[in-house]
Amino acid sequence: MPLVTTKEMFKLAYEGNFAIGAFNVNNMEIVQGIVAAAKAENAPVILQASAGARKYANSVYLRKLVEAAIEDTNLPIALHLDHGDSFEICKQCIDDGFTSVMIDGSHHPFEENIELTRKVVEYAHERGVTVEAELGQLAGIEDDVNVSAENATYTNPDQAVEFVERTGVDSLAIAIGTSHGAYKFQGKAKLDFERLEKITKMLPNFPLVLHGASSVPQEYVQMCNQYGGNIPGAKGVPEEMLREAAKYGVCKINVDTDLRLAMTSAVRKLFTENPAEFDPRKYLGPGRDAIQKIVQHKIKNVFGSSGVASKLK
Ligand SMILES: O=C(CO)COP(=O)(O)O
Ligand SMILES: O=C[C@H](O)COP(=O)(O)O
Numbered sequence: 001m002p003l004v005t006t007k008e009m010f011k012l013a014y015e016g017n018f019a020i021g022a023f024n025v026n027n028m029e030i031v032q033g034i035v036a037a038a039k040a041e042n043a044p045v046i047l048q049a050s051a052g053a054r055k056y057a058n059s060v061y062l063r064k065l066v067e068a069a070i071e072d073t074n075l076p077i078a079l080h081l082d083h084g085d086s087f088e089i090c091k092q093c094i095d096d097g098f099t100s101v102m103i104d105g106s107h108h109p110f111e112e113n114i115e116l117t118r119k120v121v122e123y124a125h126e127r128g129v130t131v132e133a134e135l136g137q138l139a140g141i142e143d144d145v146n147v148s149a150e151n152a153t154y155t156n157p158d159q160a161v162e163f164v165e166r167t168g169v170d171s172l173a174i175a176i177g178t179s180h181g182a183y184k185f186q187g188k189a190k191l192d193f194e195r196l197e198k199i200t201k202m203l204p205n206f207p208l209v210l211h212g213a214s215s216v217p218q219e220y221v222q223m224c225n226q227y228g229g230n231i232p233g234a235k236g237v238p239e240e241m242l243r244e245a246a247k248y249g250v251c252k253i254n255v256d257t258d259l260r261l262a263m264t265s266a267v268r269k270l271f272t273e274n275p276a277e278f279d280p281r282k283y284l285g286p287g288r289d290a291i292q293k294i295v296q297h298k299i300k301n302v303f304g305s306s307g308v309a310s311k312l313k
């Protein structure tokens, strides 16, 4: 089965009130860990590569790894560009065989974001590729852009409707209080569900995307810190809130930080307990297993996408 787009996945997720997990990939072990989890759960997944991932691993290697994963599992998998910041990078990924791209014009003024998104949509749709855009700004770190909490702006529901109508985009990332990275909340976690409800009602049957949605499980934070790490106070979005978001229009939930934490804590533990070890397979293997474990937990217990892969074939 070839790479699929996100179109059918989102339709299924919207109708079933669940979400598809979108996981960031940077190397073979990460791809294998995620896909082993998806296979065990019979779940469709989106594997996404950021500009940083493409620079680190090279787009061709990433695409071939993902194609190998499909050959090995026969699962419906979409390969998606995460946070593309220009028409050129989106075009490059489309030409390289990605089945979905994100054009993130959220840092531009409204009209410019529309213009840029529309241009990508035009190019992508002619080639059967789906497009995600972003309106509103998340706090946190995104490649080289660091948006402070004060500069984060939540998505305006009226603007969201106008944006979708004028761009023809397939899905929209919204800002309702999540942020990228491992430090999402200083005090109590809070998301603007009223806003999410309003956007969902004003854009019926339209898939929304939640970025910055890692839960930052405290067991992994503690494990990192226990085995020589230093990430005090790391905090994420409570799983209950993600389950709630999936009941509204949220069809895609992005996770990167949790994969990093799972892999790093496993590797740290391995090294601390086996200081004489220097075979990469002996530490990347447990790192890969840790990724599988957390992804499987999310698919099964949080996103609710288990068992539906066969409906997409
Ligand atoms: O949104 C993300 C990738 O686009 C990842 O978010 P996290 O940092 O919460 O994992
Ligand atoms: O949006 C952020 C993702 O976690 C990707 O991070 P990255 O740009 O460091 O690869």
Ligand SMILES: [Zn+2]
Pocket (backbone or CB within 6 Å): 083, 104, 106, 107, 134, 137, 138, 142
């Ligand atoms: Zn953004």
Ligand SMILES: [Zn+2]
Pocket (backbone or CB within 6 Å): 083, 180, 211, 212, 254
């Ligand atoms: Zn993101």
